[in-house]
Structures are given as structure tokens and as C-alpha cells.
Amino acid sequence: MSNHIEPVDVSHLAAFDRDGALGEAAEHINDTSRRSFLRNAGVVAGGVGVLAWLPGVARGQSLPQGDVDILNYALTLEFLESAFYDEANKKGALSGAYARFAKVVGAHEAAHVDALKKTLGGKATKKPSFDFKGTTASQGTFAQTAIVLEDTGVKAYQGQATEIKTPAVLKAAISIHPVEARHAAWIRSIVGGGSGSPSPAPDAFNPAADMATILAAVQGTGFINAMETAASGGAVTGQPAIGG
């Protein structure tokens, strides 16, 4: 497994990146100089045709309802992935290539969440609460779950590509899709450790999956709770009137 991190092309997502947050994240992720990042972004900015009408889109006001649904669907899956890597990074059970994968991919997923939320504006679905059921507590279960989640992301984006009506949204979606595919290949490669099993590129053609199938599969994992986890705290200060 090479230690070199492939730079991620976020140029299509620049359309959503109104305040530059995604650009900053990408700069951090790719470990490129700010100058080179801006040079890349400048190439995209040259395509003013996209950027010119995106402010309206970015506020989530001129998107057809179908596209809003698709973006919220994507946002939910990105929330799921982002929270998964965030928990794995915080738990500290990963080391070496696994830890690096979780850190880099976690940053990618957080950037996706950020971009989708900005695009949807007030129409963005709220972040659900998650319970990964201990799958981030060991490298083995982390890797298995990461493979499933990344494969799911790939199939999900692919399954919606032909449903998207707004060209700018389609461009953004297909700029995320291969990144998810790279994640899937990367974690498979780490698990395989050079043995080729599981194969980073198992098939010549990748099947898509529709929204209902993906949602049912994710619901089946129980990773996304309908109920929030109660927060601690809420103390009041005073004299306890309780038995001693």
C-alpha cells in the first residue's frame, strides 16, 4: 500500500463552495499548497456559466423537489459516513494505514456534508443521531463496515445520477461519486494488504441501487436512530433536599 495520498479533485464542488470552506478542506486534505489549490479552483471559476446561476441554486430555492429529495438522501448518507469516521477517529482504535484512511476519508465526507448542506440551505435534512454498535472499536469491524458504507455510497450516487434534473447538481453528484469509489478501493486495498483479496476493483461494471433499496439496507443496520441520545448535564445549583 503506497503512502502517497491521491489528490482529490473537488473542482466541480467549487460550485457549491460559496464561502470557500470546501476549498480550505480540500487544501488540507490534499496537502497541496494554497497557491496550487487556487490555481485549480481558478480553472473551474473560468467556467462562469455554472457559477453564474448557482447562487440561486445554492440557497436551495430553485431546485426541483426531486433534486432536493436526492440531495437530502445524499446528505443523509454523507452524515452517516462522516459520523462513522468521526467516531472511529475519536475512539483511537485504529493505527497505521487504517488511521490514515479514517482521517483522510473522514475529512472528505465532512466536506461532502458541508457542500450539500450549503446547497440545500434551509431545506437540508437535520443530522440524525447514530449508533455504530461498536463497529469503530476494532480495525477489523471498522474496515468491514467502511467497505459496506463506501460501496453503498457508490451505488447510491450512481442510482440517482439519471434522476437528477439540475445540471449543476448532477455535476456535483458525479464529482462525489468517484471519490466514494476511490474510498471503497482504498479500504479494500488496505484490508487486502497486497494480496488482492478483497479486490480493490472487483468488477468491470458497477451496478447501481435505487433509493428504496439503499434506505432499507441502511435502516437494517440500525446505525441511524429515530431517537436522539439524551445529553448529560442540566444541573441546577442549590442545597440538595435529599436523604444523606
Next chain:
Amino acid sequence: MRRSLVQRMLAGVAAVLAVAAGGGVLRGALPASDAASPPARGVASPRPPEPFSLADVQSRKVPRGSSLIAVPKARSIRAYRRPRARRTRRLRPRVIEGQRVPMRFMVVAQRKGWVRVQLPSRPNRSTAWLRRRDVVLTTTPYRLVIDRKRHRLSVINRNRLTLRVPIAVGSSLTPTPRGRYYVTDLIRSRDPFYGPYALGLSAHSPVLTSYAGGNGQLGIHGTNQPWSIGKDVSHGCIRVRNRFVRRLARAVPIGTPVVIR
């Protein structure tokens, strides 16, 4: 057990996705559009686009090892002796030195449109029904287990023991009652007798009906008498060392179940 559950879960996801992928086999020279794929752009779709609802992806199950807590949506809430009973009683938050204590109830049963909760009042383990629409349900992964005989408090997080600390419990004259209760309030104590924090419980002393200005409510609190830990000396409360009560106060949400045995 846990590992096999995870493996089953992952296998289930993989299986569902495998079904979704079933149409993606080669038919002739080109990849067939799989069964799940919509038709190409510009071609009239035989079905409308799928609307997205977050509810479709959320699990209705209470996470394994977690318990339900009912949080009233309003400042006060109507409680029923049984679902749809005509007579009701309005529950209001306690006020301590002018501060309203957050109202939380441990859920002990559910029925369509209703939840049965344990009340923080006497008699011990009394319950009432609340309308489901009047509360928000949250979960807590924690459970506290008090072992009076061994003088131990165990903190269980998602069915895993995360902390075990020595405690003092009630004397033979003022015993700590056994049963399943919950944390009803969290008080940052000004009185060194209680240490830095006291976690009020829905349990009440079976002997004392009034104590320290209260109605004999029991709690888990710190102490300025650490030498009493490990003994049956309290008025029914559970005493822990101050450093441990700080940890409990930081971690354990109000509404968390407490099992005393």
C-alpha cells in the same frame, strides 16, 4: 455474541446490496442497465422520482443496551392513570432555589400513542401514562447498578461495565430500598456533606418521610466523610467519593435507570 451480531448486520447489508446489484451483469457487449437503475435522461420515466424521508432510514428500535427517556414537550404535562382515562393529573417541574429542574421520565412500557413512565414521586415505582405526542423520546446508553451487599456502584454503558466504584448505603434503620428507579435530577451541591454533586433518584426512603427539607427522596452523592465508604451508614442515600460523583455528573443523563439490589 456482539461480534456475531455485527457480522450478521454487515452480511445483511451486503446481501441487500447484492440483490440491488443483481441486474448489473453483462448482457451482450454492453453493461445492462440494472433493475434498480432508472431509464436514461430524456426518456420518459415509467415511475415518479422517489421522495426522500429521513424516517425511511431511521431505525425504530431502541439501541441495544439503551433505555428510553420521555422528555415533555411543554413546561407541564398531563398524566393519566391509564390510557384515555378521563381524570388526569398535571405534572410540573420541581423548582430548586428558583431554578426549574428539567423534567424527565423513565419509560417502562409503550402502547400505540402512549408511554408508561415511572414517576419521581411517592410511592416508590409509581407510574402514569403520558400521551406519546406530548413527549419526545430519547435514549440513554447508561444504567447504574447498586449492589448494597458488596457496596459497589457499577456504571453500565451499552451493556458493558465502564466503571465500578465503592459506595456507602443506608443503615439497617434507614435502609436503601431495592428496586428499579431512575435519575430524576442533578444538583450542583453547595453543601459539602453531599460533595460536589447529588443525583436525585425516584427512590424514597421507606422510613424517613422528611429529611433536609425534602420528602425523603434518595440520591447518589459525594461526601465529606470518605471513611464512611464501604459501610451501611447513610440515611438511605448512596455515597460515592467526590471524584466519582463528578464523573457520574458529567456522563449520566437525567432519566438514566438505576437498579438497586
